Amino acid sequence: MQRPDFHVLALITEGSGAHEADFQPYQLHKGSVVWIRPGVVHRWSDVEHLNGPLILFQPYFLPDPGLETLDVNSPACWRLPSQALPLAVLAAEHLAREHHAAVQSPRLASSALLSHLLAALVLRVRSGAFTPSPPAGIGSGQLDIFHAYRTAIEEHFTHWHRVADYAQALGYDVRTLTRATRTAAGTGAKAFLDQRILLEAKRLLAYTDLPVGSCAHRLGFRDTGNFTTFFRRQTGLAPTSWTATRHPGR
Structure with missing residues (x-):
């Protein structure tokens, strides 16, 4: 890996x-x-x-x-x-x-x-690659909003876990971000954010030897329990159980 x-x-x-x-x-x-x-x-x-x-x-x-x-x-x-x-x-x-x-x-x-x-x-x-066309009915304005939201997530997802934080920073309301994200990505703004946090959690758990508590801290969770609840809600498994499926001998 x-x-x-x-x-x-x-x-x-x-x-x-x-x-x-x-x-x-x-x-x-x-x-x-x-x-x-x-x-x-x-x-x-x-x-x-x-x-x-x-x-x-x-x-x-x-x-x-x-x-x-x-x-x-x-x-x-x-x-x-x-x-x-x-x-x-x-x-x-x-x-x-x-x-x-x-x-x-x-x-x-x-x-x-x-x-x-x-x-x-x-x-x-x-x-030569297949690049899907923008969803029907989405305007350039909504795409711009979504791209701004996606860029902000990449910069802040380790400490901003609420869509409201991004809405305030970007100058939009939560409904506007949700509408643009759902139209462009097929999912709501909160789900899109959660998926990015989850991806980084999986990367840390799979690639590093950090304990779950340290992963939680790096991703901006208040404590290990909140991180475990989040991870289990997204995957159906606790972080340690998910890691065991990736590294059976660990």
Whole structure:
């Protein structure tokens, strides 16, 4: 199990295997793309039969910061259409050649060039992916509200557990956030927030050896009991029981 603080982008050109990202299993085949963002807990399985380029890059290396948050809530793995795969391979090979040249001849090194070539690869592999259209009837205003709410959650979810806190900070009322979130994400604002807190709880329990009380503290719960009640309500299991299902020998 790994939790990198950098991006991992893989393009599968042959073979088959398996991967798990944030507790969601994926089967990998020729044409599969894997994009693990910083903070995601993941692990590879049966990778000895997989081939293809693997690119590691630091946050904020891409020339446009928006590319790093592109489809941030989309699955970590997807499949390219057959006609898009050769183009993605060409983009990856160009990036690899420039990187190799920069290593061999530092005078040729250009971070800006590598950054833009990586951006081209990201755009190419994303252009072939299935991206659902916005729900019918949602306007740009509601999408903007939802995106602002989602961004605020990423910044504050470890200490703000009430939708009212976000509503006050963003200048909306709770009903507005709930309506925009339900329209854009198919769930209410409180459920969306709870799912983000739960994901981080699972990451801490699965990846670290922190006791439940320390996990509760990191996530802004007053005490272990409140955290356990929250976790059990969301999963049907106590944190220790859920961890035992992930690590039977622990």
